[in-house]
Amino acid sequence: MQLTLERQRKMAEEQRNLIQDQAQRQAQVLRYEDELARKRLQTDHEAQRQHNVELVKMQEQSSFRKEQARQATEEQIQSQQRQTERERAEIERETIRVKAMAEAEGRAHEAKLTEDHNRRMLIERMQGERDKWLAAINTTFSHIEGGLRALLTDRDKLLMTVGGATALAAGIYMTREGSKVTWGYINRILGQPSLIRESSMAKFPGSKIISQAKNKVLHDSTLAGAEKPIGSKNGLGNVILHPSLQRRIEHLARATSNTKSHQAPFRNMLFYGSPGTGKTMVAREIARRSGLDYAMMTGGDVAPLGAQAVTKIHDIFDWSKKSRKGLLLFIDEADAFLCERNSSHMSEAQRSALNALLFRTGDQSRDIVLVLATNRPGDLDSAVTDRIDEVIEFPLPGEEERLKLLKLYLNKYLCDDNNGSKGGFFLKKQPQKISIKDLSEDVFREAATKTEGFSGREIAKLMASVQAAVYGRPDCILDSQLFRESIDYKVVEHHQRLKLAADGQI
Numbered sequence: 001m002q003l004t005l006e007r008q009r010k011m012a013e014e015q016r017n018l019i020q021d022q023a024q025r026q027a028q029v030l031r032y033e034d035e036l037a038r039k040r041l042q043t044d045h046e047a048q049r050q051h052n053v054e055l056v057k058m059q060e061q062s063s064f065r066k067e068q069a070r071q072a073t074e075e076q077i078q079s080q081q082r083q084t085e086r087e088r089a090e091i092e093r094e095t096i097r098v099k100a101m102a103e104a105e106g107r108a109h110e111a112k113l114t115e116d117h118n119r120r121m122l123i124e125r126m127q128g129e130r131d132k133w134l135a136a137i138n139t140t141f142s143h144i145e146g147g148l149r150a151l152l153t154d155r156d157k158l159l160m161t162v163g164g165a166t167a168l169a170a171g172i173y174m175t176r177e178g179s180k181v182t183w184g185y186i187n188r189i190l191g192q193p194s195l196i197r198e199s200s201m202a203k204f205p206g207s208k209i210i211s212q213a214k215n216k217v218l219h220d221s222t223l224a225g226a227e228k229p230i231g232s233k234n235g236l237g238n239v240i241l242h243p244s245l246q247r248r249i250e251h252l253a254r255a256t257s258n259t260k261s262h263q264a265p266f267r268n269m270l271f272y273g274s275p276g277t278g279k280t281m282v283a284r285e286i287a288r289r290s291g292l293d294y295a296m297m298t299g300g301d302v303a304p305l306g307a308q309a310v311t312k313i314h315d316i317f318d319w320s321k322k323s324r325k326g327l328l329l330f331i332d333e334a335d336a337f338l339c340e341r342n343s344s345h346m347s348e349a350q351r352s353a354l355n356a357l358l359f360r361t362g363d364q365s366r367d368i369v370l371v372l373a374t375n376r377p378g379d380l381d382s383a384v385t386d387r388i389d390e391v392i393e394f395p396l397p398g399e400e401e402r403l404k405l406l407k408l409y410l411n412k413y414l415c416d417d418n419n420g421s422k423g424g425f426f427l428k429k430q431p432q433k434i435s436i437k438d439l440s441e442d443v444f445r446e447a448a449t450k451t452e453g454f455s456g457r458e459i460a461k462l463m464a465s466v467q468a469a470v471y472g473r474p475d476c477i478l479d480s481q482l483f484r485e486s487i488d489y490k491v492v493e494h495h496q497r498l499k500l501a502a503d504g505q506i
Helices: 002-153 155-190 207-225 243-261 279-290 303-320 348-360 382-386 399-420 441-450 456-471 480-502
Strands: 196-199 269-273 293-298 327-332 368-374 390-394
Touching (some): 243 390, 269 279, 279 368
Parallel strands (some): 269 390, 293 327
């Protein structure tokens, strides 16, 4: 009984497992069928999409072919239009050419007829002129023939004619050559050499007396109306130098004056330094203090003279002998023609001019003091430096010198300008005077500190710009603010110039 129950239980369990397996297989079949259905649907959708894509592509290709056909048709129409326009333009050009050729042929034919007519008229006129001149020539030669026959047959007339012609030729030649010699002599006696730019010697007799009288009148009138200057009077006039350099210059001036009074040979000098440091002014002051005449030339004027430079150099030394006081000859930019003779860029004419100057300065002179000025003393020929007795360097002014220069040029451009405007006609409108306010010693010293590196010429230009700034104001008042602004502007400009020079742009 128990076995039967166990067997039935196992059979029931197997039946249940079989039913579960059948249910699982049936579920798998259903899932497979569902998956197949979904794949079939997806395949149908993909086929429909591909069909739609191909349909769109075919429509686009059809539209593209239609557009190409339309463009080809338009291009063909435009090409035919252009061809028609070219043919029309060619026909018009041909018509114009034929018309122009016809007109040109007509004008040429007309011009040819006119030219033939003018040629016949010109030939007839020239023939008439030829006959007239031939008749005049025949008549002239017949008269000459008669005169020569009468002259040759009469011995007295022949001698008088030959003598008169000879005397006339000699007179013309003597007059021409004599005038050249006379003018050259007058020019040597009275004239100033062309190389001399500036001189205290009179060009013609009497002119120096007139010039001295005029300068004395102007000097007296200036002193009569002068106001008290801001700065103190300098020992060398308008020349502001370092005290040690000033003492040496004063010593040279006294030595030159004593040399002149003792009839001893003069000593030649070389001034070198930066531009605008007072070399030319010092040379003038030495000449004035020593009682010598003064003459200045520039080395750059020698090269353009070419072959005439030698003659002009000799003319200067010959002319210097006319001075009874002795002459101080100042040669500015001496390195322009007194450079080393072995230099490759030196022309033969410059070398000859240098040799001429060396010849005239070979011995110490009692008539002339040679003062050379240069920014590059190393470029001078060794023979030139051998003839120099005193070598003086002119450095840039220090702070104290700049302070004095600022005051000096303030007096010159602003204070003296007020004094100079007092002259003139009494009906002439007087300009507005310049008023100076609030310029203390501290303001000047501040400006002197800012202008470090300025030369004397740059300080003079600086004060000229201050003058221009004052003239730009309606009240013509110079105060400390305007003075400082002008100083600052020129200082910036000075540094810009130095920068450009360092970069090689100026």
